[in-house]
Amino acid sequence: MMATDVAGVRIPLRSAGHDVRAVKVVLHREMLRFVNDRTRMLSMLVQPVLWLFVMGTGFGSLAQGAIPGIDYRTFMYPGMIAMTVIMTAMFSAGSIVWDREFGFLREMLVAPVSRGAIVVGKCLGGALVAVGQGVVILALAGAVGVPYDPLLMVTLLAEMFLAAFTITAFGVTLAARMKNMQTFFGLMQMAVMPMMFLSGAMFPLGNLPSWLHVLTTVNPLTYAVDPMRQAVFSRLDVPPEVDATLNPGVSWFGWQVPVPLELGLVALIGAVLLGVAVAQFRRSD
Known part of the structure; x- marks a missing residue:
């Protein structure tokens, strides 16, 4: 018998080019998944719109005499942008658990690319999806008395992306070791909702009790919501x-924190969480 030739199998070496392509593939998959899930898009938009127009109108009727010259929904508008972005980003991060349950995550992890590239692609995809949702809320600006100023819209988009990337990195860190969706969403509600309520999205941060002021100050989401509100109020003509x-x-011991420092803190937290998420994936099987 003649010996048959056996074809060799060559596994391509990892390189920066492979990692960039992996980031693009994961990002593209996130976008396709979001566009094809119409129910998810609608559900993520209904909640902030209800908060803005129903709760905002109700709260505004109570505070009408105390804040003349402005609609309370205008005050809540930046918070509702943040809520939309944050909730969408967390749901995008949670899809990792879904991928693990159906085996797709294992296929990605054995690919000849850096696991860090997979995490970066996931975070970028989640951030872009969240910003896409936030654009719809931006389109409602005129309905609550916020001007369609081009510089304001660009500023809000940039701040939305930064907040969305950080929250997606946080969600990926949580989801990296979880085995089922119920556990992830339970933990997400326990972690994100208190942070959302303590961020100043629905009530002003001034004249708070000392214990509540401390909680808002140590809450990372406060530094994502406040720059959006500062940007909006800088374009409004309201009494001093x-x-x-x-x-x-936001003030630290009587010193008001400047917006660039707030954004820097959000970016730093996002970078740290991204590093933690990459480390979690490198340890996962």
């Missing part, structure tokens, strides 16, 4: 006393 009440900013 109303601006001081609704837009006091």
